[in-house]
Amino acid sequence: MLARRCFPRHLHYPSNGVVSRQINVHLPPDSNLNSLCVNGRLKDALFAMAELGTEVSFHGYDTLITRCISLRALPEGQRVHAHMIKTHYRPNVYLETRLLIMYVKCGSLGDARMVLDGMPNRSIVSWTSMISGYSQSGLHSEGLELFLQMLRTGMTPNEFTFATVLRSCTGPCGLEHGMQVHSLALKNNFESHIFVGSSLLDMYAKYGKIHEAHRVFDMLSERDVVSCTAIISGYAQLGLDDEALDLFQKLFKDGMECNYVTFASLLTALSGLAALNYGRQVHGLVIRREIPFYVVLQNSLIDMYSKCGNLAYSRKIFDSMPERTTISWNAMLVGYGKHGLGQEVVKLFKSMREVKPDGVTYMAVLTGCSHGGLVDEGLNTFDCMLNEQRVKPDIEHYGCVIDLLGRAGRIEKAFNFIIDMPFEPTSAIWGSLLGACRVHANVPIGEFVFQRLLDLEPENAGNYVILSNIYANAGRWEDVSSVRQLMKEKTMMKEPGRSWINLDKTVHTFHSGDRTHPQKEEINAKLMELFVKIKEAGYVPDLSCVLHDVDDEQKERILLGHSEKLAIAFGTMHTSYSGTIRIMKNLRICVDCHNFAKFVSMVVPLADDDMLCLTESLPNISNISLKDDHITGSSEQKGDTSIPDYTS
DNA sequence: TTAGGGTTAG
Numbered sequence A: 001m002l003a004r005r006c007f008p009r010h011l012h013y014p015s016n017g018v019v020s021r022q023i024n025v026h027l028p029p030d031s032n033l034n035s036l037c038v039n040g041r042l043k044d045a046l047f048a049m050a051e052l053g054t055e056v057s058f059h060g061y062d063t064l065i066t067r068c069i070s071l072r073a074l075p076e077g078q079r080v081h082a083h084m085i086k087t088h089y090r091p092n093v094y095l096e097t098r099l100l101i102m103y104v105k106c107g108s109l110g111d112a113r114m115v116l117d118g119m120p121n122r123s124i125v126s127w128t129s130m131i132s133g134y135s136q137s138g139l140h141s142e143g144l145e146l147f148l149q150m151l152r153t154g155m156t157p158n159e160f161t162f163a164t165v166l167r168s169c170t171g172p173c174g175l176e177h178g179m180q181v182h183s184l185a186l187k188n189n190f191e192s193h194i195f196v197g198s199s200l201l202d203m204y205a206k207y208g209k210i211h212e213a214h215r216v217f218d219m220l221s222e223r224d225v226v227s228c229t230a231i232i233s234g235y236a237q238l239g240l241d242d243e244a245l246d247l248f249q250k251l252f253k254d255g256m257e258c259n260y261v262t263f264a265s266l267l268t269a270l271s272g273l274a275a276l277n278y279g280r281q282v283h284g285l286v287i288r289r290e291i292p293f294y295v296v297l298q299n300s301l302i303d304m305y306s307k308c309g310n311l312a313y314s315r316k317i318f319d320s321m322p323e324r325t326t327i328s329w330n331a332m333l334v335g336y337g338k339h340g341l342g343q344e345v346v347k348l349f350k351s352m353r354e355v356k357p358d359g360v361t362y363m364a365v366l367t368g369c370s371h372g373g374l375v376d377e378g379l380n381t382f383d384c385m386l387n388e389q390r391v392k393p394d395i396e397h398y399g400c401v402i403d404l405l406g407r408a409g410r411i412e413k414a415f416n417f418i419i420d421m422p423f424e425p426t427s428a429i430w431g432s433l434l435g436a437c438r439v440h441a442n443v444p445i446g447e448f449v450f451q452r453l454l455d456l457e458p459e460n461a462g463n464y465v466i467l468s469n470i471y472a473n474a475g476r477w478e479d480v481s482s483v484r485q486l487m488k489e490k491t492m493m494k495e496p497g498r499s500w501i502n503l504d505k506t507v508h509t510f511h512s513g514d515r516t517h518p519q520k521e522e523i524n525a526k527l528m529e530l531f532v533k534i535k536e537a538g539y540v541p542d543l544s545c546v547l548h549d550v551d552d553e554q555k556e557r558i559l560l561g562h563s564e565k566l567a568i569a570f571g572t573m574h575t576s577y578s579g580t581i582r583i584m585k586n587l588r589i590c591v592d593c594h595n596f597a598k599f600v601s602m603v604v605p606l607a608d609d610d611m612l613c614l615t616e617s618l619p620n621i622s623n624i625s626l627k628d629d630h631i632t633g634s635s636e637q638k639g640d641t642s643i644p645d646y647t648s
Numbered sequence B: 001t002t003a004g005g006g007t008t009a010g
Helices: A002-006 A032-038 A042-055 A058-071 A074-086 A093-105 A109-118 A124-136 A140-152 A159-168 A174-187 A194-206 A210-219 A225-237 A241-253 A260-273 A276-288 A295-307 A311-320 A326-338 A342-350 A359-372 A375-388 A395-407 A411-420 A427-439 A443-456 A461-473 A477-489 A520-536 A552-560 A563-574 A591-603 A608-615
Strands: A498-503 A506-511 A583-585 A625-627 A630-632
Touching: A032 A042, A032 A058, A042 A058, A042 A074, A058 A074, A058 A093, A074 A093, A093 A109, A093 A124, A109 A124, A124 A140, A124 A159, A140 A159, A140 A174, A159 A174, A159 A194, A174 A194, A194 A210, A194 A225, A210 A225, A225 A241, A225 A260, A241 A260, A260 A276, A260 A295, A276 A295, A295 A311, A295 A326, A311 A326, A326 A342, A326 A359, A342 A359, A342 A375, A359 A375, A359 A395, A375 A395, A395 A411, A395 A427, A411 A427, A411 A443, A427 A443, A427 A461, A443 A461, A461 A477, A498 A563, A506 A563, A520 A563, A520 A591, A563 A583, A563 A591
Parallel strands: none
Antiparallel strands: A498 A506, A498 A583
């Protein structure tokens, strides 16, 4: 078009008797490089480049490098770079930066750094691209070091640089560095920039500074799906699940945009809350909004259903996945392990072919074996880990083996394993063995372990309680008194046991021996009714769970007052017997309450539907909708379109 | 030309 406009009008249309002049259009010699690249003929373009020799222009090189970047074509990119050197072409800052970016995108950081180091002049884009390369490869200290080097040259970072370098603020000194970068961002007026702010709040959340993270979030000049997801995820990753859910509901009401990452993060919070109803509705929302079921989201769903007690549904999702990552397998293995299905853990692990196990996989298998009582399988797995040497066991893996041996009653073997392991034992390791000493009544090792724990965490009341438990179990009531006296002197208080149940949007909390609930008489009557029924079914109270020197009748009474039993009795009073009673606890359940719950499940009849649900296919949950500021199920739907629940 | 959020374990 431009060339045409340059020609005088009279030369375009020769009139009769006038001989037209021959027009020669002078295109640059490398003009065909662009069309070759655009048409996907990179190899031909490179051949043309070689033929052209020194006649390749700035635009020609730019076209070639851009194509190499988009194709992540490293060898081809190297040929372009080599051609520049061979023909003594002197690229400008822009073109050298493009070369650097090509190496970064192709994962060749060493070459990228050589380009940067050889640049006589560098732009902010050159620096930022190199820092970004380091940050994306997890080379955080290199990224930070380069950032400092950049500052020393007097270069001022821009919003891209801040958003990038904040990702490198991780590890032991990351918070300190991050706060310094934050100061600099403030000075340059970038704190409220949406990309910089999102990185900042994410950095603070990852260090547990959730208030600072939220403050940055509130300061943002605008909000988008990434910044909203980052703050929700920040709460969820810290285990502040209620807060994550509340914030999601608020932002959702305000019209926040959601994508698969938002829902994956939200599902993490719902898993922590064991909030199956919300989890189901999020699943429904994902379907209704036609959010793509990327692997990350499916992994979150597997985890949510298993943590909410709906393991069969996790497996349905797992089996339906067209593609699985190691995390998908880990989530499923963890699910089986948490449900005590050790055999399933081992079976699934053995069938794991499509992806390689990682450290989390081994943790899941070892804990699964530990909870399922599969000692030999667990030890074999650990040996396998040592032999293969692909994943190096860390102290947590050793901890799992100690737990495995301890739970199985092999206390001395567990003790020797601790002594021989290549790590300094932590309080968690000794704590695991102390728990095993309580279960398997090993007083001498228990006393030794308690002394080690006294050195490591003298203020942990739980260790004193377990030791007193060990003494109580051995009938050494004087020692029990001594330990309790020691606790009193140190003014230690064990966190009291507490259970709660969510009924009709109200949370009912019970403490041990609670007599404060308005329905205490009915609860007590129901408790006695259940007690009689389960005793007939074979339940025998486990009096060893009582740590007081009282007679057996008194021990039974104390056991019956445990908060979870009160919550169970209350649940059966108000929940249809065909439904699930879901109780949350702040502490681990005692053995007697565990047995109590199992027997109650046996004597309280389930409706046939619950049993049938196990074999049902994925139900249609597209009718589930969001109403007002709460996520609720639609009351207008016909038939049962909810995801079935078979956890009772 | 350069940038931000994500799933499993403990």
